[in-house]
Amino acid sequence: DIQMTQSPSSLSASVGDRVTITCRASQSISSYLNWYQQKSGKAPKLLIYAASSLQSGVPSRFSGSGSGTDFTLSISSLQPEDFATYYCQQSYSIPRTFGQGTKVEIK
């Protein structure tokens, strides 16, 4: 199984900050990487697919990059509604493993 490792596990940031979350795969997954946002008590929401494609309806302040084993999710200017937990997931092979999550908290 492919292991997905996110860093950091949590971070504190202020509204307006630029935030970057990284995700590393234990082997190359090409660009088969998705990012999700999950707010407390809610289902995950797809933000980015295929490493850098923005899902319809997702604000353009979210962006993704990377290929192979190293990926990043960036939020250009953090908004109050962005405080949540973010997960990466590989869609290269079965099982479709997730990272352990990165919690973005208010500073």
Next chain:
Amino acid sequence: QVTLRESGPALVKPTQTLTLTCTFSGFSLSTSGMCVSWIRQPPGKALEWLARIDWDDDKYYLTSLKTRLTISKDTSKNQVVLTMTNMDPVDTATYYCARSNVGVPDYWGQGTLVTVSS
């Protein structure tokens, strides 16, 4: 409009079998490329992918749980069913179903919390 809804028991006893149903609308599981997956999340923990069924009835399972899981579909009812045998308290989690279109889970149900306790 794509929607999915999970249903099943909120409480099961250890060693019992859990049966969850995902009822969906807005797409057909007969359409090429469509899949439905089950994912779970123990309280306060990360997401864990469990199983997937494809439009052509191919089925895939998490290796560590393969002997306990069965996924099936009823295309006429727009339903996908997941059964998990020999439930244990560590299986306490919110269980989600999600649609995948060409491999990416893009729509999720709201989840159903299953507690395993005697």
